[in-house]
Amino acid sequence: MQESLTGIYRLRARRAMMGGLGTTRPLPLPSMSWPLVSDFSRMIKTPKVALRDPALRTCRIELDGLGQPRARSGNFATVFRAYREDGSELALRVFNRGVDARREAYLARSRYVEQRQISSLVPFSFDEKG
Secondary structure (H helix, E strand, O other): OHHHHHHHHHHHHHHHHOOOOOOOOOOOOOOOOOOOHHHHHHHHOOHHHHOOOHHHHOOEEOEOOOOOEOEEEOOOEEEEEEEOOOOOEEEEEEEOOOOHHHHHHHHHHHHHHHHOOOOOOOOOOOOOOO
16 A cells, blocks of 8 residues: 555656646655565565564464465554464564554553563563564
């Protein structure tokens, strides 16, 4: 979706420069292009290369019938199921776009859950660098 939005901004900017929108000032382009879900899928397929955490680098990612990582996408994140070497499961969540407020909220949640033993919650930690 990021690519299509960038395309729309460029089209509007081109029209604006040509006088098509009644102004000669182009619209601003987004400053950062965030990876697409397909980019994350290609990356996560080889955790040894894609991830920094030694415990996560040895995990195996669930694949679909075509041999691609099975992604579960939502509004702001995509989740991949992974299996540790001992067979236990974990969820790898990658964010579809950057938001500083979300970073702070997830860091706070991570600290809260790590400091308490809540039986109804699975272990959770936030690693902004992967």
